[in-house]
Amino acid sequence: MLMSAVIFGIKLNCIPRSWLSLPARRRDRLLKPVLILIMTIDPVLVLAPIFLTTELLSLALCMALASLRRSGLPGAREWLLANVAVVIYLPLLGLRGLIPDSISIVVANGILALSVALYYAGCAYFLGQPARWNWLLGGALLQVLAVTYWRYGNDSLPMRVMAISAYSAAVCTATAYLMLKHYRGRRSSVHYRLLTVLACVFALTQLVRSVYFYTLHPAPTNIMLASGWNIMLLCLGAAIMPALSMAAVLMLHESLQTEAENAANRDFMTGALSRKHLFTIGQQQILHAAATHQPLTLLLIDLDHFKAINDTYGHAAGDEVLRAFADMVRGHLRSRDALGRLGGEEFAIMLPDTTVEAAWQVAERLRQQAQQHLVCSSFGHCRYSISIGVAGWHGGESFDQLCRRADQALYEAKNHGRNRVHVSPGISAAVAG
Numbered sequence: 001m002l003m004s005a006v007i008f009g010i011k012l013n014c015i016p017r018s019w020l021s022l023p024a025r026r027r028d029r030l031l032k033p034v035l036i037l038i039m040t041i042d043p044v045l046v047l048a049p050i051f052l053t054t055e056l057l058s059l060a061l062c063m064a065l066a067s068l069r070r071s072g073l074p075g076a077r078e079w080l081l082a083n084v085a086v087v088i089y090l091p092l093l094g095l096r097g098l099i100p101d102s103i104s105i106v107v108a109n110g111i112l113a114l115s116v117a118l119y120y121a122g123c124a125y126f127l128g129q130p131a132r133w134n135w136l137l138g139g140a141l142l143q144v145l146a147v148t149y150w151r152y153g154n155d156s157l158p159m160r161v162m163a164i165s166a167y168s169a170a171v172c173t174a175t176a177y178l179m180l181k182h183y184r185g186r187r188s189s190v191h192y193r194l195l196t197v198l199a200c201v202f203a204l205t206q207l208v209r210s211v212y213f214y215t216l217h218p219a220p221t222n223i224m225l226a227s228g229w230n231i232m233l234l235c236l237g238a239a240i241m242p243a244l245s246m247a248a249v250l251m252l253h254e255s256l257q258t259e260a261e262n263a264a265n266r267d268f269m270t271g272a273l274s275r276k277h278l279f280t281i282g283q284q285q286i287l288h289a290a291a292t293h294q295p296l297t298l299l300l301i302d303l304d305h306f307k308a309i310n311d312t313y314g315h316a317a318g319d320e321v322l323r324a325f326a327d328m329v330r331g332h333l334r335s336r337d338a339l340g341r342l343g344g345e346e347f348a349i350m351l352p353d354t355t356v357e358a359a360w361q362v363a364e365r366l367r368q369q370a371q372q373h374l375v376c377s378s379f380g381h382c383r384y385s386i387s388i389g390v391a392g393w394h395g396g397e398s399f400d401q402l403c404r405r406a407d408q409a410l411y412e413a414k415n416h417g418r419n420r421v422h423v424s425p426g427i428s429a430a431v432a433g
C-alpha cells in the first residue's frame with residue numbers, strides 16, 4: 001500500500017523521485033502523513049484536466065457541427081446534439097458531491113447515454129439508414145435504471161461504471177458494424193474507415209473498463225481509482241465523443257465538397273458532366289492520347305425532334321426523357337468514358353483508348369437502345385431516337401477541332417434523315433449507318 005502511495009505521489013509530483021532510494025524504514029516513517037494526505041485527495045482533482053480538455057474539445061466540435069448543420073446534410077443535427085449532451089454531462093459529473101447524486105450520477109449518466117445514442121443516430125441518418133430509436137432509447141433507459149439501482153438500491157461504483165461502459169461498448173460496436181455495412185460505394189472510404197476503427201477501439205476500451213471495474217473491490221479507494229490503468233481508460237473514455245465527432249466532421253466536410261464539385265462540374269438534371277468540365281476532361285484526354293499514342297474518339301449525340309416531344313408531352317416530360325436517356329447511356333459506358341451535356345438535348349461522350357471503328361459500334365448500340373427505349377412516367381409513355389456524329393482524334397488536333405469534326409458528322413446524320421450514326425470524313429465514312 002505504501003509503495004503504491006509513493007508511486008502515486010511521484011505521479012502527482014507530491015513526492016520527489018529520490019524518495020524511492022531512501023532506506024525502507026525511514027521512508028515508511030516519512031510517508032505516513034503523505035499517505036494520509038493522498039488518501040484524502042479527491043480523484044476528481046486528478047481527473048479535472050481530462051474533463052476540462054474534453055469539455056473544451058466538445059465545445060469546439062459543437063461550433064464546427066453547428067456551422068455544418070446549416071448545410072442540411074443528414075446526421076449533422078444528431079451529431080451536434082450528441083456533443084451538446086457531452087458539454088452538459090461533464091460539469092454535472094464534475095460537481096459530484098456539491099449537487100445531489102440524483103443529478104450528478106443518475107441524470108448525468110442518462111445524458112451521457114443519450115449522447116452516445118444520438119451519435120449512432122447521426123451515423124445512421126448520414127448513411128441513409130433508420131436510427132433504431134427503440135433499441136437506442138431502450139438501452140439508455142436500462143443503463144439509467146441500472147445506475148439508479150447501484151446508487152440507491154445497492155450502492156456500488158464498480159457496478160455503475162460497468163453499466164455505463166457496457167452501454168457505450170454496445171453502441172460503439174453497433175456504430176462500427178453500421179459503418180462497415182454501409183460505407184461502400186462512397187467516394188472516399190478513408191473517413192469511414194477511420195470512424196469504424198475508432199468505434200472498434202472505443203468499444204474495446206469500454207469493455208476492458210467494465211471488466212477492470214468488475215475486478216475492483218466493491219468499494220474502491222481513491223488510490224485504486226487514481227491508478228494508472230483507470231486513468232488511462234478514463235482518458236480513452238473521455239476521448240470517445242470528440243474523436244468520433246471529428247471523424248463525423250470530416251465525413252460531412254467531404255460530402256459538402258462532393259456536392260460543391262458536382263454543382264460545379266455536373267449538369268444538375270441529368271448528372272452528366274457540365275460542358276465546361278467535359279472540355280477540361282477532353283483536353284486532358286488529348287494530352288494522354290498524345291503521350292501514350294492511344295486512340296481517342298468523341299461522340300456527339302442529339303435527340304431527334306425533341307421540340308416535338310416537349311410540344312406533345314410537356315416540358316417536364318422532355319426533362320424526364322433527357323434524364324432517362326442519360327441513365328441509359330451511363331449503363332453502356334466504361335468507368336473511364338466521360339458523358340457530358342453540352343446543352344439542351346445535345347450530349348457528348350469521350351471514349352479514351354477507342355478506335356473509330358470500336359466507337360462506331362458503341363454509337364450504333366446506343367442508337368438502337370435509344371430507339372427501343374420506352375420512357376414511362378406520370379406523363380405517359382414516350383419513345384425517342386438519337387443521331388450521332390463520331391470523330392476520332394488526329395494527332396496534333398485540338399479539342400475544339402475534334403468537336404467541330406464530330407459536329408459536322410452529327411449534322412450529316414441529321415441531314416440524312418436522323419436516327420443514324422455518321423463518322424467524320426477522312427476516317428471511315430463507310431461505317432456510317
Ligand SMILES: Nc1nc2c(ncn2[C@@H]2O[C@H](COP(=O)(O)OP(=O)(O)OP(=O)(O)O)[C@@H](O)[C@H]2O)c(=O)[nH]1
Pocket residue numbers: 302303304305306307308310314315316317318319322343344345414418
Ligand atoms: N424539356 C426540355 N427541353 C429542352 C431543354 N433544353 C432544350 N430543350 C428544348 O429542346 C428543343 C430543341 O429543339 P430543336 O433545336 O428545334 O431541335 P429538335 O426539335 O430536337 O430537332 P432536331 O434536333 O433537328 O432533330 C427546344 O424546344 C428546346 O426548348 C431541357 O433542358 N428540357
